[in-house]
Amino acid sequence: xxxxxxxxxxxxxxxxxxxxxxxxxxxxxxxxxxxxxxxxxxxxxxxxxxxxxxxxxxxxxxxxxxxxxxxxxxxxxxxxxxxxxxxxxxxxxxxxxxxxxxxxxxxxxxxxxxxxxxxxxxxxxxxxxxxxxxxxxxxxxxxxxxxxxxxxxxxxxxxxxxxxxxxxxxxxxxxxxxxxxxxxxxxxxxxxxxxxxxxxxxxxxxxxxxxxxxxxxxxxxxxxxxxxxxxxxxxxxxxxxxxxxxxxxxxxxxxxxxxxxxxxxxxxxxxxxxxxxxxxxxxxx
Amino acid sequence: xxxxxxxxxxxxxxxxxxxxxxxxxxxxxxxxxxxxxxxxxxxxxxxxxxxxxxxxxxxxxxxxxxxxxxxxxxxxxxxxxxxxxxxxxxxxxxxxxxxxxxxxxxxxxxxxxxxxxxxxxxxxxxxxxxxxxxxxxxxxxxxxxxxxxxxxxxxxxxxxxxxxxxxxxxxxxxxxxxxxxxxxxxxxxxxxxxxxxxxxxxxxxxxxxxxxxxxxxxx
Numbered sequence: 001x002x003x004x005x006x007x008x009x010x011x012x013x014x015x016x017x018x019x020x021x022x023x024x025x026x027x028x029x030x031x032x033x034x035x036x037x038x039x040x041x042x043x044x045x046x047x048x049x050x051x052x053x054x055x056x057x058x059x060x061x062x063x064x065x066x067x068x069x070x071x072x073x074x075x076x077x078x079x080x081x082x083x084x085x086x087x088x089x090x091x092x093x094x095x096x097x098x099x100x101x102x103x104x105x106x107x108x109x110x111x112x113x114x115x116x117x118x119x120x121x122x123x124x125x126x127x128x129x130x131x132x133x134x135x136x137x138x139x140x141x142x143x144x145x146x147x148x149x150x151x152x153x154x155x156x157x158x159x160x161x162x163x164x165x166x167x168x169x170x171x172x173x174x175x176x177x178x179x180x181x182x183x184x185x186x187x188x189x190x191x192x193x194x195x196x197x198x199x200x201x202x203x204x205x206x207x208x209x210x211x212x213x214x215x216x217x218x219x220x221x222x223x224x225x226x227x228x229x230x231x232x233x234x235x236x237x238x239x240x241x242x243x244x245x246x247x248x249x250x251x252x253x254x255x256x257x258x259x260x261x262x263x264x265x266x267x268x269x270x271x272x273x274x275x276x277x278x279x280x281x282x283x284x285x
Numbered sequence: 286x287x288x289x290x291x292x293x294x295x296x297x298x299x300x301x302x303x304x305x306x307x308x309x310x311x312x313x314x315x316x317x318x319x320x321x322x323x324x325x326x327x328x329x330x331x332x333x334x335x336x337x338x339x340x341x342x343x344x345x346x347x348x349x350x351x352x353x354x355x356x357x358x359x360x361x362x363x364x365x366x367x368x369x370x371x372x373x374x375x376x377x378x379x380x381x382x383x384x385x386x387x388x389x390x391x392x393x394x395x396x397x398x399x400x401x402x403x404x405x406x407x408x409x410x411x412x413x414x415x416x417x418x419x420x421x422x423x424x425x426x427x428x429x430x431x432x433x434x435x436x437x438x439x440x441x442x443x444x445x446x447x448x449x450x451x452x453x454x455x456x457x458x459x460x461x462x463x464x465x466x467x468x469x470x471x472x473x474x475x476x477x478x479x480x481x482x483x484x485x486x487x488x489x490x491x492x493x494x495x496x497x498x499x500x501x502x503x504x
Contacts, residue, residue: 029381032380032381032383033380033381035380036377036380036381039376039377039380040366040369040373040377043369043373044366044368044369114363114364114365114366115364115366117336117341117342117357117361117363117364118340118341118357118364118378118381119339119340119341119355120381120382121381276343277343278343278345279295279337279342279343279344279345280298280345281343
């Protein structure tokens with residue numbers, strides 16, 4: 001006999017017994033759903049074989065390696081006192097995570113309308129599941145680059161972990177920023193379907209302005225004034241400052257991107273709530 | 286109280302045809318221990334009502350209160366991911382409903398009769414196989430209320446008989462909520478009836494009364 005999930009006795013007022021019991025029950029459901037979505041996404045994305053998952057790592061590894069090698073061969077030296085490969089990897093890897101998460105957020109709802117007919121599955125669950133999976137993959141890719149750099153071009157791993165505690169903090173902040181961006185992107189795509197197309201055009205030029213090939217510090221003040229409004233450039237500067245032992249930027253502001261992320265998150269939540277409350281959304285019959 | 290509809294209104298907006306009110310301020314209670322049949326002509330809003338009750342869709346205004354587990358519409362398979370195998374979809378459903386994967390897969394492989402195809406991607410399934418998988422799965426999850434939309438009939442005649450037998454066995458623990466435009470179907474399965482007409486739902490204590498009213502408003 002199935003249990004009654006919604007029937008919880010007790011005081012239903014805010015912060016009453018029943019309120020807490022219901023909150024706990026819905027958080028447990030959310031955890032179960034996100035867990036199930038992560039497994040489902042990893043199966044659909046990488047297929048059933050181990051080669052499938054390996055390919056999911058190899059694909060971005062090749063793409064990023066080509067960029068790193070191309071820029072290294074151009075003989076350009078980075079703006080920081082570290083090997084160019086370290087400079088590029090610490091910028092490109094987190095940036096690609098963010099960019100792909102925003103793209104996946106944009107399609108999270110439209111690609112999963114069937115999934116949303118299960119009453120316990122919410123759009124936010126799909127976005128969180130996707131971003132968590134991407135984050136785990138990105139983490140593995142970053143480690144593979146560190147190991148690869150050590151064995152191929154003899155760069156000690158310490159070049160990537162200048163301040164381990166700070167790096168952890170920067171990584172968590174980056175995750176928060178990315179999750180908020182992806183959620184905002186998913187909400188935006190639900191009210192403006194054209195956002196998916198807009199993003200596919202926007203996402204290409206945006207990476208020239210995001211501080212992957214330069215640091216905010218090394219820019220001339222006139223250019224910096226504009227790039228300074230780009231929150232992802234601050235995030236990358238922050239990440240690099242924590243990762244590269246010989247680099248500590250003086251010009252980034254950690255609170256600016258976090259504030260932007262919080263605004264993204266709030267707008268995303270409001271749109272999500274309104275669409276849920278009015279039921280004004282495409283459905284699969 | 287089992288399922289309570291409170292002031293349910295559903296408005297669809299379309300760029301071409303403007304606003305359309307499909308359900309208008311519906312209030313109803315579906316009590317535990319009774320099976321209900323909802324009558325209505327095509328396009329009256331029966332399916333919309335069912336989607337709202339089973340949570341696949343949300344109302345524009347109003348709320349659904351419930352203290353039972355409600356199935357998805359019987360045989361509904363659009364929620365399956367077609368690039369995943371039947372078994373992977375089954376595992377997903379077990380995870381979100383917190384059911385034992387082994388128990389459920391034993392039941393489904395026995396009941397759905399799709400054999401080794403359960404390890405094939407769902408995109409290779411015929412529509413009948415998809416519906417069988419969805420049906421077997423909803424039986425294995427053991428919901429307290431089963432939602433049956435006439436537009437989703439499951440499998441061939443033999444399989445339908447099997448489904449009926451399974452519902453007979455479940456009478457004590459599960460109720461049925463069924464829609465149809467044919468009074469005979471409702472008479473066969475249900476204890477109580479209701480009629481959806483012009484966006485309004487009228488509930489009756491007996492199926493016969495509901496059928497009379499249905500014939501009156503449509504005939």
